[in-house]
Amino acid sequence: MITTQQTKDDSSQLAIDYVNAVYKTVESRNPGEPEFLQAVKRIFTSLLPAIAKHPKYIKNGILERISEPERLITFRVPWVDDSGKVQVNRGFRVQFNSSIGPYKGGTRFHPTVNTSIIKFLGFEQIFKNALTGQPIGGGKGGADFNPKGKSTNEIMRFTQSYMTELSNYIGPNIDIPAGDIGVGAREIGFMFGQYKRMQGGYEAGVLTGKGDRFGGSLARTEATGYGLVYFVNEMLQDHGFSFNGSRVIVSGAGNVAIYAMEKAMQFGAKVVACSDSTGYIYDEKGIDLDTIKRLKLDEESVISAYAAEHPGALFNENCGDIWTIPCDIALPCATQNEIDENAAKLLINNGVKAIAEGANMPSNQNAMDLFNESHILFGPSKAANAGGVAVSALEMAQNSMRLAWSFEKVDAKLHEIMHNIYRESINAAEAYGHPGNLVYGANIAGFIKVGDAMIREGVI
Numbered sequence: 001m002i003t004t005q006q007t008k009d010d011s012s013q014l015a016i017d018y019v020n021a022v023y024k025t026v027e028s029r030n031p032g033e034p035e036f037l038q039a040v041k042r043i044f045t046s047l048l049p050a051i052a053k054h055p056k057y058i059k060n061g062i063l064e065r066i067s068e069p070e071r072l073i074t075f076r077v078p079w080v081d082d083s084g085k086v087q088v089n090r091g092f093r094v095q096f097n098s099s100i101g102p103y104k105g106g107t108r109f110h111p112t113v114n115t116s117i118i119k120f121l122g123f124e125q126i127f128k129n130a131l132t133g134q135p136i137g138g139g140k141g142g143a144d145f146n147p148k149g150k151s152t153n154e155i156m157r158f159t160q161s162y163m164t165e166l167s168n169y170i171g172p173n174i175d176i177p178a179g180d181i182g183v184g185a186r187e188i189g190f191m192f193g194q195y196k197r198m199q200g201g202y203e204a205g206v207l208t209g210k211g212d213r214f215g216g217s218l219a220r221t222e223a224t225g226y227g228l229v230y231f232v233n234e235m236l237q238d239h240g241f242s243f244n245g246s247r248v249i250v251s252g253a254g255n256v257a258i259y260a261m262e263k264a265m266q267f268g269a270k271v272v273a274c275s276d277s278t279g280y281i282y283d284e285k286g287i288d289l290d291t292i293k294r295l296k297l298d299e300e301s302v303i304s305a306y307a308a309e310h311p312g313a314l315f316n317e318n319c320g321d322i323w324t325i326p327c328d329i330a331l332p333c334a335t336q337n338e339i340d341e342n343a344a345k346l347l348i349n350n351g352v353k354a355i356a357e358g359a360n361m362p363s364n365q366n367a368m369d370l371f372n373e374s375h376i377l378f379g380p381s382k383a384a385n386a387g388g389v390a391v392s393a394l395e396m397a398q399n400s401m402r403l404a405w406s407f408e409k410v411d412a413k414l415h416e417i418m419h420n421i422y423r424e425s426i427n428a429a430e431a432y433g434h435p436g437n438l439v440y441g442a443n444i445a446g447f448i449k450v451g452d453a454m455i456r457e458g459v460i
């Protein structure tokens with residue numbers, strides 16, 4: 001049941017009844033999908049003020065339609081490992097909503113991938129993509145494949161098999177996948193090669209996150225992490241704070257985390273801790289990013305190797321304990337639900353000023369409620385980590401024009417997009433009665449763009 005603290009006049013009661021009725025259907029139609037239901041509940045709750053103000057969304061059945069994917073594809077991915085044994089994984093692609101543009105969203109290779117995870121990510125992506133102001137719909141994909149410990153040849157054979165089936169459903173004007181956890185430039189390169197071979201033509205715009213020698217955009221690698229820090233900078237400036245001289249903790253040590261640390265350091269912050277799935281490191285002198293980049297990007301090593309090279313640094317094998325370290329700014333950049341109620345309490349009691357989500361849905365609902373009650377500045381993933389997909393849309397634009405922009409040009413556009421996302425979210429929060437609440441603001445601002453387009457396009 002979805003509840004709200006807002007005053008219950010007739011229109012808000014109508015909105016509450018509508019949202020609860022639709023959520024009940026979503027719940028009964030999607031049993032055993034906790035992450036998807038968590039995301040739907042969270043977004044529906046924050047849309048109540050918009051539904052109450054604009055009954056057209058009820059009349060046109062927008063929530064019923066927006067919470068049901070346009071298409072969900074699952075498929076067998078057979079491949080042969082280095083010992084000659086046949087392996088089978090399950091591939092997924094959810095094409096959630098194409099009302100404002102072709103489906104767009106990343107690809108996750110991780111053993112935990114299932115329908116629930118893919119649908120939660122795809123659902124969130126609809127609103128995030130709309131927030132960027134770029135013409136892109138929402139999608140997501142992946143496979144329950146574990147790239148850890150696999151040889152490059154195994155990764156290539158798996159990825160080629162995945163693309164062989166996926167190629168039936170994607171295209172530069174249909175659905176444009178990109179990377180996510182476990183899928184970086186190497187995997188995108190293999191996917192692009194296989195797609196090109198099967199199509200018999202060069203369609204650079206079918207995937208984003210490509211290498212810069214074959215249609216990739218400069219600054220795409222850095223975009224999510226840099227964009228996160230640009231967004232947090234807007235939040236901080238609005239409240240008289242700044243990165244300069246602040247203590248920052250970043251969870252994860254992957255693509256998002258590394259470039260968030262880099263930009264935060266450029267803005268004068270001291271990053272004292274980061275983590276991977278094997279533990280976290282704490283370096284009171286400030287993390288040496290060159291070491292992290294070498295260990296994680298070149299050597300595929302584990303985070304404990306940092307402590308072996310930097311004697312002043314401490315390693316702890318419980319990655320969740322990273323939130324016990326006092327900080328001014330916390331940037332969760334690893335995975336979903338990594339900040340629970342206890343972690344949130346620790347952060348608040350230790351005096352954190354701002355939290356912004358580089359990962360998708362890293363804070364659970366209880367943690368978010370606590371941040372809200374304690375008036376901690378909170379940047380939800382949908383807005384804060386939208387820089388990656390925004391630059392992916394810029395990559396698509398460059399591919400269509402057969403042009404390649406400079407790093408500086410793309411970075412400047414990213415900066416402007418993150419500024420706009422912040423302003424749109426904060427303005428929507430104010431206009432719909434939740435001033436300063438970026439969760440409400442981001443969800444409502446994204447929803448209105450998609451909902452209005454769905455109404456104009458008719459019942460499809």
Ligand SMILES: NC(=O)c1ccc[n+]([C@@H]2O[C@H](COP(=O)([O-])OP(=O)(O)OC[C@H]3O[C@@H](n4cnc5c(N)ncnc54)[C@H](O)[C@@H]3O)[C@@H](O)[C@H]2O)c1
Binds near residue numbers: 180253278320333386
């Ligand atoms: N890459 C992008 O452009 C992008 C864009 C938007 C959102 N995201 C989201 O950001 C998150 C990270 O993505 P990425 O691309 O950096 O992936 P990645 O695979 O490059 O890195 C993930 C990192 O998190 C670590 N990790 C995993 N589980 C952990 C845990 N429980 N505790 C601590 N560390 C853990 C891994 O060891 C790794 O260092 C995901 O939620 C992803 O959906 C990524």
